[in-house]
Amino acid sequence: MNILIIDDERSIRNTLKEILEFEGHTITLAEDGAVGSEKAIAGNFDAIFCDIKMPNMDGLEALTRMMAAGCESPVIMISGHGTIDTAVDCIKRGAYDFIQKPLDLNRILITLKNATDKGRLVKETKILKKKVAGVPEIVGESPAILRIKEMIDRVAPTDARVLITGSNGTGKELVARWLHEKSERSSMPFVEVNCAAIPSELIESELFGHEKGAFTSAVKQHKGKFEQADGGTLFLDEIGDMSLAAQAKVLRVLQENKLSRVGSDKDINVRVRVVAATNKNLREEIEKGRFREDLYHRLSVIVMHVPPLVERRDDIPLLVERFIQQISEEAGKPVKTIEAAALAELKTHPWTGNIRELRNVVERLLILSGPVITLDDVLLYAPPISN
Numbered sequence: 375m376n377i378l379i380i381d382d383e384r385s386i387r388n389t390l391k392e393i394l395e396f397e398g399h400t401i402t403l404a405e406d407g408a409v410g411s412e413k414a415i416a417g418n419f420d421a422i423f424c425d426i427k428m429p430n431m432d433g434l435e436a437l438t439r440m441m442a443a444g445c446e447s448p449v450i451m452i453s454g455h456g457t458i459d460t461a462v463d464c465i466k467r468g469a470y471d472f473i474q475k476p477l478d479l480n481r482i483l484i485t486l487k488n489a490t491d492k493g494r495l496v497k498e499t500k501i502l503k504k505k506v507a508g509v510p511e512i513v514g515e516s517p518a519i520l521r522i523k524e525m526i527d528r529v530a531p532t533d534a535r536v537l538i539t540g541s542n543g544t545g546k547e548l549v550a551r552w553l554h555e556k557s558e559r560s561s562m563p564f565v566e567v568n569c570a571a572i573p574s575e576l577i578e579s580e581l582f583g584h585e586k587g588a589f590t591s592a593v594k595q596h597k598g599k600f601e602q603a604d605g606g607t608l609f610l611d612e613i614g615d616m617s618l619a620a621q622a623k624v625l626r627v628l629q630e631n632k633l634s635r636v637g638s639d640k641d642i643n644v645r646v647r648v649v650a651a652t653n654k655n656l657r658e659e660i661e662k663g664r665f666r667e668d669l670y671h672r673l674s675v676i677v678m679h680v681p682p683l684v685e686r687r688d689d690i691p692l693l694v695e696r697f698i699q700q701i702s703e704e705a706g707k708p709v710k711t712i713e714a715a716a717l718a719e720l721k722t723h724p725w726t727g728n729i730r731e732l733r734n735v736v737e738r739l740l741i742l743s744g745p746v747i748t749l750d751d752v753l754l755y756a757p758p759i760s761n
Contacts, residue, residue: 379402380433382425387405393483406430425453438468448489454474513689516686518686527556542730543729554606557607565606567580569615582623608649625669715748
């Protein structure tokens with residue numbers, strides 16, 4: 375764990391540092407409240423120890439400043455002149471606990487454990503709140519979709535890495551989310567990275583994090599996606615668009631389960647299940663020298679191919695009905711019906727944009743049609759894009 379110690383007494387700082395480093399923690403030191411609060415706000419610490427009586431800015435002021443800046447790290451206040459009133463004031467201002475000097479080793483370690491456990495529970499609660507709405511169901515009864523669902527049930531409980539292939543808009547992210555949802559990691563983070571949307575010069579910082587000052591715009595320490603997903607699942611979408619330099623670093627993490635942030639030579643252990651997805655033929659990319667073959671083999675323990683919509687046309691009526699229900703509920707509008715002839719016409723479209731395109735068409739039909747979506751509405755508002 376990363377721990378910040380704020381105390382103007384060098385002996386106290388060093389004693390705490392030695393104790394906590396012996397327990398395997400990474401320690402950052404600050405000699406007064408002003409410096410300490412800046413480090414707390416700029417960094418990502420699992421816990422903070424802060425003295426109360428200090429020059430320049432005392433601990434209570436530093437605590438108030440940290441809380442006002444939205445610092446989520448549990449803060450443990452320490453003082454040699456503590457009273458009940460002081461302890462109550464600390465708790466009111468947002469501190470996790472209050473410890474009196476001289477410091478007792480067992481009290482320090484127990485308080486630290488309780489504080490970090492609480493921090494972990496807060497993070498898990500936030501994750502669970504995000505999941506209240508649940509992961510959308512994979513809609514379809516075609517043989518191809520039934521095979522996908524069966525594979526998810528078999529693969530999800532394992533830690534096997536999965537490579538999901540398929541065209542844009544087929545639902546690769548939804549498959550990845552269900553792999554996470556049905557795994558033992560489901561209470562931990564699901565973190566998504568769109569490798570195609572991040573500039574190549576920033577991808578390493580995004581994945582592995584960076585230290586303050588590692589480059590011009592690195593004004594504070596940043597945890598990368600691998601660290602954010604620790605204990606959970608990291609979804610690397612469009613992995614085929616990742617630079618070769620970033621691929622090499624991802625390979626190292628997969629091999630050693632450790633990483634180093636940009637601007638640091640210190641290793642950080644991570645326990646992450648990686649699920650990757652691509653719309654490219656990675657075999658062809660390997661032959662052209664644009665994708666590492668060793669990384670491909672690391673990622674593709676299990677390969678799942680999500681079929682395009684034209685290969686599962688019988689699922690279109692089910693998808694349309696689901697989208698009508700969802701979009702109507704989101705808009706607070708009555709649920710419209712759709713004629714059988716209109717559904718039959720939708721089944722004949724080429725659907726180059728797959729499920730994403732179908733959902734857009736359904737939303738357009740709901741906006742522009744009358745109480746019933748007719749064949750004429752489909753012919754007018756949902757024509758296929760001509761080449």
